[in-house]
Amino acid sequence: MKKSVMDIRLNIKPIYIGFEHLYYYEGPCRMAGGEAIQPGFDAVLQGKMYKGFLGNIDKYLSDEKFNILKPSTTKGFDDWVLSDEMVDTLLVDDHETDVYLVSSNFGANTILEEFCTKTEKPIIVNPTKSFGSLAAVASYGVGSDIIPCFDWLELVRTMELLRAQKCVSKANILLAPRFGGTKAVAGGNDTFNNLIEVTKKLGTRFRYVNVHELMDQMKPLPEGGNYTTPGRETPNITEAEIEALTKMADEMMADAEPCIVDKQFLLNSLIAWKQVQKNMDLYDCSGFVAPCPDACSTRRLNEIQFTFCLTHSLNLDLGFASACEYDVTAAVVMLLLMSVSGKSAYMGNTLPIVTTEGRIELPPHINEAEVPADLTYEDAQHLYSTLHSTPCRHLHGLEKAADKYALRHFAYDQGFGAIQRHEFNDDKGQIITFCRISQDLKQMLIGTGEIAFGVGYDTDNCNGGFVFKVSDSRELFKKQMQFGLHLPIVYGDYADDLVFLAKRMGLEPVVDKVPERD
Amino acid sequence: MKPEAKKKLLESKRMAAAEVAAIKDLQAAGTLTKDAVRHGFYKYVLAKYMLDEDEAVSTEIAALAAQSLAKIVKIDKELIGNADKPATCDGASSVDMKQSLLIMALQREFEIKLDGLKVAFADTTDELANLMWVALQKA
Numbered sequence: 001m002k003k004s005v006m007d008i009r010l011n012i013k014p015i016y017i018g019f020e021h022l023y024y025y026e027g028p029c030r031m032a033g034g035e036a037i038q039p040g041f042d043a044v045l046q047g048k049m050y051k052g053f054l055g056n057i058d059k060y061l062s063d064e065k066f067n068i069l070k071p072s073t074t075k076g077f078d079d080w081v082l083s084d085e086m087v088d089t090l091l092v093d094d095h096e097t098d099v100y101l102v103s104s105n106f107g108a109n110t111i112l113e114e115f116c117t118k119t120e121k122p123i124i125v126n127p128t129k130s131f132g133s134l135a136a137v138a139s140y141g142v143g144s145d146i147i148p149c150f151d152w153l154e155l156v157r158t159m160e161l162l163r164a165q166k167c168v169s170k171a172n173i174l175l176a177p178r179f180g181g182t183k184a185v186a187g188g189n190d191t192f193n194n195l196i197e198v199t200k201k202l203g204t205r206f207r208y209v210n211v212h213e214l215m216d217q218m219k220p221l222p223e224g225g226n227y228t229t230p231g232r233e234t235p236n237i238t239e240a241e242i243e244a245l246t247k248m249a250d251e252m253m254a255d256a257e258p259c260i261v262d263k264q265f266l267l268n269s270l271i272a273w274k275q276v277q278k279n280m281d282l283y284d285c286s287g288f289v290a291p292c293p294d295a296c297s298t299r300r301l302n303e304i305q306f307t308f309c310l311t312h313s314l315n316l317d318l319g320f321a322s323a324c325e326y327d328v329t330a331a332v333v334m335l336l337l338m339s340v341s342g343k344s345a346y347m348g349n350t351l352p353i354v355t356t357e358g359r360i361e362l363p364p365h366i367n368e369a370e371v372p373a374d375l376t377y378e379d380a381q382h383l384y385s386t387l388h389s390t391p392c393r394h395l396h397g398l399e400k401a402a403d404k405y406a407l408r409h410f411a412y413d414q415g416f417g418a419i420q421r422h423e424f425n426d427d428k429g430q431i432i433t434f435c436r437i438s439q440d441l442k443q444m445l446i447g448t449g450e451i452a453f454g455v456g457y458d459t460d461n462c463n464g465g466f467v468f469k470v471s472d473s474r475e476l477f478k479k480q481m482q483f484g485l486h487l488p489i490v491y492g493d494y495a496d497d498l499v500f501l502a503k504r505m506g507l508e509p510v511v512d513k514v515p516e517r518d
Numbered sequence: 519m520k521p522e523a524k525k526k527l528l529e530s531k532r533m534a535a536a537e538v539a540a541i542k543d544l545q546a547a548g549t550l551t552k553d554a555v556r557h558g559f560y561k562y563v564l565a566k567y568m569l570d571e572d573e574a575v576s577t578e579i580a581a582l583a584a585q586s587l588a589k590i591v592k593i594d595k596e597l598i599g600n601a602d603k604p605a606t607c608d609g610a611s612s613v614d615m616k617q618s619l620l621i622m623a624l625q626r627e628f629e630i631k632l633d634g635l636k637v638a639f640a641d642t643t644d645e646l647a648n649l650m651w652v653a654l655q656k657a
Contacts (some may be wrong), residue, residue, distance in 0.1 A: 035613070035622040045610055045618040047638025050616070165611065 001282040004319030006398060008170065009067040010163040013097040013113070014057055014091050016044040018075030019107035028298040029078075030105065046075075046105060053103040053126055060152050063444035065163055069093050071128045074109040079125040087114045097121050098161050099147075101155075106130050109138070116144035124158060127151050157332055160340075165504055167339035169203025172287040173321065173331050174279055177209040178294040186293035188327030191486035195328065201441050202505055204332055209281040217275045218268075218304060235278050237271050245270040247272040256407040260460075261418045265409060268306040268416035276311050280320065281349075287331045288312075289496045294326065307410045310464075312390040316365050319398050323486075324388060325349060330486045333435050340497050343397050348388035350434070350487040352473040352482070355381045363387070365463045370455045382515060383452060384473055386434075386489060387465030389424035395491050408460045424454025424466035429501030432468060433494040434487040437507060438482075444502040445483045445513030447476065448493050471513035479510055524570055533565035536626065538627045545654060556647040559624075562645050566620055579644040583616040624650070630657055 020042040021030075030037050036045075050073065072090045076082070100119065103126035104112040116123055116139030125133045133140075133148035135318050140146040147162075149155040175181060176502045183189045192198050194249030195206050213234070216226035221236035232499040249266045253259045276288050290308040301307055308324070315322035319338055323331035324347065334345040362368060365387050367463060389410055393402035404424060430451045437444050449468035454462035470476050480487065495511065502509040541558045544550040564574055567586035575581050610618075622638050624630075630653035640646040 035626075038622060040625070041618060041622050043634025044621045044632075044637060045614060047635045048618060049610055050615040050635070051638050052611075420620055 001284060003171070003284070003286045005164075005167045005286070006319045006342075008163060008339070008502060009065060010159055010165045011067045011069055011096055011098040011158065012057075012061060013069045013093055014099050015056070015100055015102040015104075016053060016071060017102065017104035017108045017111050017115070018050070018052045018073065019045070019089075019105040020046070020075060020078070020245075021078045022253045022334050022428075023078070043073060045285050049105075049129060053129070056126075056152060057101065060143065060156050060229050061159065066159060066354055069097060071441060074111060075367075076111050078107065080110070082110050082114065083148035086111055087118060090115050094119055094121065096424060099124060099159065100168055102126065102136075103129055104135060106135075109135075112136060116146065117142060119144075121145065122147055122162065124149055124155055127155055130357065137255070152463050156498075157497075160499055162344050164339035164497075166299075167286070168332060168505075171321075171329065171332075171335055172207050172284050173286040173287040173289060173335075174203045174276070174283050174506045175206050175213050175252070175326070175328065176209050176276075176291060177326065178211045178291050178298065181206070182328075184291045184326035186297075186485060187291065187325030188323070188330065188484070190439060191327050191329045192437075192441065194441075197441055198328075202332065204335075205286060205495040206328070209279050209283070211291055212300070214275060214279065215295075215300050215304060217279075218271050218306070234294040235275075235282060236265055241274055242267070242271065244387060245274055252407060259407045260414055261407045262407045262488060263280055265305060265416040266310075266407065266418040268304060269310040271313050272306045272308060275307075275309040276315070278471070285320075287323070288315060288333055289323045289326055289328050289331050291326040292324050301417075302411075302414075305414065305416035307389075309389045309410055309417060309419045313392045316346070316392040317394045317398075317402070318389070319344070321345070322390070324390060325486070327438055327484075327486050329439070329484060330488050333437060334489045336498075336501065337399075337488055337494070338398070338500070340494050342399065343395040343489040343490050343492065344392040345488050345490050346386070346388075346391055346395060346465075347486045347488040348386035348390075349462075349485055350384065350386045351485075352477045353380050353383035353385060353467065355473075365461075366455050366467070367459065370453070371467075372453055382469050382471065382473060383451065383467050384476060385465060386487065387456060387457070387463055389419040389462040389464055391420055391424075391464050393420065393422070394445075395422065395427075397444075401459045405477055406457060407427060412460055419460070419464070420455045422454075423457050424451060424463070425457070426454075427451050427466075427491070428453060430491055431493050432489045432491055433488045433498065435498055435508055436483040436487050442508060443482065443510050444498065444505075444507040445479060445487070445510050445512070446495050446498045446502065447471075448495050448514055450515060469515050471515040476512050478502045479512060482510070530565050530568045534562050534627075537562035537565060539656075541592050541628070545657075550654065552648070552651045555651045556644050559647040560643045562624070563620065566623065567616075568616075574607060576645055579617055579620070579641065579643060581648065583613045583620070587612055587616060628647075628654065630654060 010125040032513050074086045074089050100123045127137050127149045136146045149158050179185050180194050199205050210259045213228045216228050217236045225231045312322035321334040330347045337345045354361040363385050393405050406421035408419050408420050434447050449470045452467045452469050454466045501510045537558045547594055560605050
């Protein structure tokens with residue numbers, strides 16, 4: 001079954017470690033007198049604290065993003081006996097646990113330390129009881145994956161980020177190559193150098209459908225099977241699915257502002273999207289990567305009269321990664337960005353506005369008429385652009401109402417290849433976060449910008465996007481050379497979150513300076 | 519300790535002891551009922567927490583403990599020191615401490631043994647009285 005970033009839940013295992021004094025005595029580990037140091041008192045008080053711990057879990061982590069596993073408890077005593085059973089009872093669900101949430105009492109140090117060193121899963125300690133994370137410094141010092149959280153609010157955000165990491169590490173991405181499986185011949189060949197290393201380092205796995213076989217599936221299965229797989233049953237589009245997609249086309253055309261694409265061409269693109277979705281479902285995938293130029297030169301896109309642009313837009317609107325030009329890196333990064341933000345991502349050719357010798361030189365596909373007349377040379381030194389034909393309707397949130405959109409076409413002459421447009425001029429001033437992982441899996445570029453103006457809403461082809469303000473375009477350009485042309489973005493500032501995740505993924509964060517904000 | 523505060527503390531102890539004695543008398547006579555335990559225990563808690571029946575906000579033990587703490591602060595802050603020393607380094611709240619001390623006291627005075635974890639999850643005086651009822655029947 002296909003899995004969007006909204007489908008992934010983080011399995012959180014609560015652990016409570018108690019500690020009881022078996023006798024009445026006073027001394028440097030007794031902090032009270034009377035009834036409070038009698039045998040039995042610790043059990044009662046810690047029962048109350050355990051209840052409070054569960055209450056906080058209920059208060060802060062009751063979200064469908066989180067799956068709270070059955071809590072496990074153990075306790076130690078002041079005879080300091082430590083048995084396997086005391087610790088192993090906490091590890092019974094280790095195989096399905098993504099992160100432990102531990103509350104441990106003073107005195108139970110040995111149980112806590114042995115537990116922490118017996119699991120390789122991350123551990124977060126109840127921040128507001130028993131010295132918080134500092135109670136686990138000994139285990140942290142010997143390599144246990146303790147993630148310190150200052151308070152419950154930071155704990156919640158940390159859980160959300162661990163869920164984002166899980167979205168990437170558990171994802172399968174469907175690749176549709178024409179030639180080799182790692183890189184396309186043309187297009188995004190600044191993608192990862194080695195996909196096996198990606199799986200080893202990030203966890204993401206890759207599954208394949210040949211692009212010719214995929215295109216063969218875009219018509220009902222003929223008798224005797226498809227040309228590329230004669231005699232084989234394949235999941236071709238069905239007449240019933242075409243009928244449903246025809247209704248979807250009518251609805252999309254009615255809502256588009258404006259709609260400048262023929263219905264048949266929109267239907268062709270919707271069939272492509274449906275076939276990609278069906279294959280993602282078949283291969284349990286969370287993302288898709290298309291080999292745009294490699295597929296284009298087969299001339300079959302021209303023959304079938306479609307492009308994959310709308311596939312990407314619609315996938316992204318549902319929380320699935322979807323990347324152009326066989327840019328596998330962009331797909332992985334989009335999964336990360338969408339799961340961190342809960343918003344659709346966008347990817348485009350990302351290029352600086354070049355200021356040189358007193359002139360402002362615009363990147364390809366930006367129409368000079370769309371540039372504000374009052375743009376100064378000085379301001380242009382801080383501008384970057386990103387353009388493609390895959391904007392989506394949920395840039396403000398996957399669960400928020402869809403933005404308005406236009407429907408246009410990619411092919412100038414024949415009018416096929418339905419594309420969505422987003423009016424980025426409506427989002428002037430919007431903070432964005434961009435990100436990309438280096439080809440060699442060593443670094444992650446992280447930066448923020450601010451939308452200055454939109455471009456391409458009223459044009460066809462691969463021109464929809466926006467120009468955004470950065471700290472220093474020349475400096476970002478130099479950094480970008482280590483990463484690649486496509487810098488996927490999401491709305492909002494998630495730079496700190498991505499720095500945290502980069503470190504957890506074993507990547508060195510390369511952070512672009514924050515631009516001045518009005 | 520102020521004389522007035524001392525007088526209230528002694529009065530509280532006397533009233534609590536009277537409720538314990540009443541329940542024990544019924545138990546000895548074989549006429550103790552669950553309702554009698556609930557009613558008597560509620561009055562016992564109010565006495566322990568120095569609360570009058572007409573000022574008690576609810577049967578929620580945590581709410582009564584918090585109300586008691588607030589009232590004691592007004593009477594004499596020294597009483598808090600006597601009642602609620604921090605027992606551990608684990609950050610237990612004053613309300614948790616007060617409830618735990620209540621449970622220790624009731625176990626001693628009613629001569630019963632309660633499961634620490636189960637009593638921790640009893641939110642109201644009635645829920646705690648139900649656990650007491652089971653323990654008293656075994657006693």
